[in-house]
Amino acid sequence: MNSIDTVILEVADLPAATRFYTTVLGPDSPHLHLRASDNATTGFRGFALSLVVSQPGNVDALVDAALGAGATALKTASKSLWGYGGVVQAPDGTILKIATAAKKDTGPVTRDFNEFVLLLGVEDVKASKQFYADRGLSVGKSFGSKYVEFASAPGRVKLALYKRRGLAKDVGVSNEGTGSHRLVLSGAAGPCRDLDAFTWEASADAPLTATA
Template sequence: MTLSTDIITVGVPDVSAAHAFYASAFSAAADDGRNAELDLHGTGRLAFRRIDELAAACGADPATSGFRGYVLSSIVQRPAEVRALLDAATAGGATVVKPARKEFFGEFAAVHRAPDGAVWKLAAASKKDKGPVPAVPRPTETAVFLGVAGPKASKVFYEALGMVADHDYGDKFVDFAVSAGACRLGLLPRRALAGDAGVDGQGEGFSALALTHTAGSREEVDALLAAADSAGGRVTAPAAPTGGGGYAGRFTDPDGHHWRVATSA
């Protein structure tokens, strides 16, 4: 039993518009022909749902304002790829929050706000453009960073669900080992996360985000929901059969971030 971030679902005003933007921004293809889901070049999947429908599924009020408490990130090899991704995003209607540049500690990064309101950080694993730059930037990782009250306490919760810390800097930053085909999960204090992204940390209401773990069996779904409940989370939708022979339930972590655990249909 190990929780993994297999699908990032973003609540958006218009699913077709969001799909078109992200497909263009990341040169990503629809996953298995599903128009509302994209394969991020083997580093996880990105899905879209109308924000009111996602809120209803999560048992939340759809009202949202300001910072939503998370930052999504695409990590590529070279600075030139960061520039290319930022150019593609802005061409599709994204707003530049931080231009592409070397940060104080040497990281080369940029931040934009997508048309749906999600904040994206684009970062390079290398500080220099070594080797040929591909025509289509392909991420080495996709990550989701959650703003939490205390990363140390939040780490304990996620470890109870089988996750293993990869980098642990106490209450400054924690992230977890990532499995093949999944997205990385990281934890930062909410204010620090907003500051790193260059956005105002004030915000309230629905995050317009849900993370999905694809379980291998109904028993795993039940075990993860039970573990979340015991570790201080809250089961918001008990496990039940879904259309097409699937089985799913939902929970929130102690900071209110939404998760779905489901078997594939």
């Protein structure tokens, strides 16, 4: 079963981005790698990172840490029919959705998260689903042309596909955006470039580190 090993964010200010993500995720996150880039980008970059946690208190703790490190609130953490969550935007422009299906706390509050999910906004969910299935990713959940979630091994990054417009609405931003995604995926499915110009590299298994 192929999956994403590492999400590589391309950032304009590498030292600042390193400080932000180590503050929020900790210094030893295996899911994220940072790379310096000055590729032009404006508006919505077509993706979001989702941290799935065990209880509402953990959502608040992560949101507060992100805001304290310089993030901007896009959606204030609140209750909904599906649980509790909020959305912030990191100083480098990356959108972070932090959520839980639980309605109340059942243990000590921490900044731990259970799943690290990459949400890609694509133009054609069915076509992108087939693209990734052809490259060895196994479909875990599928809801027609609206949402697809691929299975992932424990500790790996989970990949999910939304309609681009639907993802933008879900995280509270305009659908408009141009230029680079400033995102590279590392995993066994690479090297390749998908239907929406998201780029994969061969697996590097890199932890959260910075590359100039």
